[in-house]
Amino acid sequence: MKKMQQVLDVRQLTMDFGGLRALDSIDLTVSQGEIAALIGPNGAGKTTFFNCITGVYEPTGGTMSAHPPGKAPVVLNRLKPNVITEHGLARTFQNIRLFQNMTVLENVMVARHCRTRSGIFGAVLRDAGTRREEQEMVDFSYRLLEDVGLEKHVNDLARELPYGAQRRLEIARALATEPFLLLLDEPAAGMNPRETRELDALITRIRDEKGVSILLIEHDMKLVMSISQSIFVMDYGRLIAQGSPREVAENPNVIKAYLGETFDA
Ligand SMILES: Nc1ncnc2c1ncn2[C@@H]1O[C@H](COP(=O)(O)OP(=O)(O)O)[C@@H](O)[C@H]1O
Ligand SMILES: [Mg+2]
Structure with missing residues (x-):
């Protein structure tokens, strides 16, 4: 199978907050037209990852590049959030930020x-x-x-x-903002089961109809397992597993990190 073009290519991303290493040498790529998920326990570093690639934080180390389809690649390091949006990366926030x-x-x-x-x-x-x-x-x-x-x-x-x-x-x-890559930070948080199912359909439709690639942070395992093609698992700032939903669900590191939680996918 031909390798899909990557729209996001992050290498060795590291972020220190004083003495705390919130991200430790994270490698993560998103292919064009894919729904990828970033999962992991609370405090694993997921939101920090989004904050680095959207220019909210300047990472301590590593490279982040975007490949907008049909355009020249863009190095995201040291770009301001609004410039990153103009290049076609858009995000939502874990805590809703609307003009109420x-x-x-x-x-x-x-x-x-x-x-x-x-x-x-x-x-x-x-x-x-x-x-x-x-x-x-x-x-x-x-x-x-x-x-x-x-x-x-x-x-x-x-x-x-x-x-x-x-x-x-x-x-x-x-x-x-017409993104080529949409970053969703816990979009199902606080939703009831019916709303979550509708969200599942909406995210898939955005990908299918608009051709937008998606990277999703989510706690709802059922949602993650059903819509993602590729999953990255973080724990304590480290990437502990990656692969297809099946590969990840069977990975012993993942099972250990989620001990006590169930993957009823
Ligand atoms: N601005 C910040 N200053 C200091 N520590 C932070 C900051 N943002 C996040 N952290 C810490 O980094 C770690 C990862 O947080 P976060 O990325 O929000 O995790 P997740 O989204 O996976 O729950 C946590 O220990 C958190 O307290
Ligand atoms: Mg978070």
Whole structure:
């Protein structure tokens, strides 16, 4: 089988917080069009990994490069978060970060701004080009909200949405930046079983219909095992296993790290 092109290539990533090594020489790659998962017990370093590749933290060591399909590769080290977003990596947060007092539609439109041309001068002058761009932005944002099943809530305030819907709004906001790689930090956290099943379908549909590659941090093993092609397991900042869902579930290191938890996949 031909090796898929890699969209994310992280080598020997290390992150120290004072005396604590939160990431210890992590190698991780994501192939184009794949759903990959990063799992591990609380405090393993999963969110820190996302924070390094999205420019929130400057890692202590290692290289991180992105390969946007059809474009030149980009070294992510030392780039600012907004620049990394412009290069096509988008993320959601473990703790929901929405503009709670803006409408659902406004939340997506704000995120969309990184892909529009008429900046502050356009907004002041309100020329024809700016107005056209604004209308396109509304249409684009509305379609994204349809994609995530929130079209009935476009004019609701973000804070009025049930929890599961807020998580889907976060995903719509991330998609508004037109990423080639979507990073989801515990998207099913706090969801009920029905919401989790819908999320499972949504993530798969994003990959299939938009061709977006996905790297997912998730605790819900059932969700991880059912939708991922490749799984990376971390414990105490180290990568302790990687492979297909089956390989990982059978790996003795993984079973030991998760002692007491069940993989009812
Ligand atoms: N900004 C920070 N300063 C100091 N320690 C941190 C910081 N962020 C994370 N850590 C520590 O790094 C380790 C990994 O945390 P985290 O990446 O949030 O784990 P996970 O997402 O896997 O639960 C934890 O011990 C955490 O306390
Ligand atoms: Mg975390």
